[in-house]
Every structure is written in structure tokens, then in C-alpha cells.
Amino acid sequence: xxxxxxFVLLILLVPVFSYLCDSVNYSEPLExxxxxxxxxxxxxxxxxxxxxxxxxxxxxxxxxITAPIGMGLVFLLVYILLIGVGxxxxxxxxxxxxxxxxxxxxxxxxxxxxxxxx
Numbered sequence: 035x036x037x038x039x040x041f042v043l044l045i046l047l048v049p050v051f052s053y054l055c056d057s058v059n060y061s062e063p064l065e066x067x068x069x070x071x072x073x074x075x076x077x078x079x080x081x082x083x084x085x086x087x088x089x090x091x092x093x094x095x096x097x098x099i100t101a102p103i104g105m106g107l108v109f110l111l112v113y114i115l116l117i118g119v120g121x122x123x124x125x126x127x128x129x130x131x132x133x134x135x136x137x138x139x140x141x142x143x144x145x146x147x148x149x150x151x152x
Contacts, residue, residue: 045101049094 054060068075083103088096 041105045098045105048097048101052094052097 083096083100086097086100086104087093088099091099
């Protein structure tokens with residue numbers, strides 16, 4: 035349930051970040067370099083929502099609509115990949131990893147803590 039709440043909050047923050055980007059005239063670094071080099075953008079596929087916009091919608095409202103759609107597509111792709119990988123791996127390997135996962139996380143925290151306290 036907490037994960038869903040976090041994703042809903044992130045989606046609701048999309049218009050805020052969009053407004054903040056507009057207020058400081060932010061643009062993607064790659065787009066800036068392309069302008070400097072006088073390179074034009076060409077896509078090899080048709081984008082579903084070019085620049086995260088929907089024709090006829092306010093850009094902030096369009097962000098609220100496209101954010102959950104984009105998140106859903108990413109989660110669907112990850113889910114499909116995990117099912118495919120899960121079928122390829124034996125259940126024994128997956129269970130062993132899940133059993134060792136807390137130890138892996140603990141080791142990472144210890145290493146990070148040691149690195150910061152040098």
C-alpha cells in the first residue's frame with residue numbers, strides 16, 4: 035500500500051516539477067548541445083506522447099495524464115521481463131537469492147558506512 039501512495043504522490047508532483055522547470059528555463063542538456071551543433075531531432079519511431087504532451091490539453095494536466103500511463107508501461111515491461119527471467123531461472127536459484135538478500139543489503143550498508151566515515 036505504501037508503494038502505491040508513493041507513486042501517486044510522485045504523479046501528483048509532476049505538474050509542480052514541470053512548473054519549476056519552466057520557471058528557471060530548464061532544458062535537457064542533450065537538447066542544448068544539439069542546438070549548439072545545429073542538429074535536428076529525428077525519431078525512428080512514433081512517440082505516444084511527444085514531449086509528454088497531449089494535443090489540446092494544458093501541459094500540466096497532460097503531465098498528470100501521461101505520468102501514470104508511462105509508469106504503467108514501464109511496470110508492465112518489467113513485470114513481463116521478470117516473468118520471463120523467473121521461468122528461465124530455477125525456483126531454487128530464486129529462493130537462494132531471496133534468502134541471501136538481507137545479508138547482501140546489510141553488507142552494502144556496512145560498506146557505505148565505512149566509506150563515509152573515512
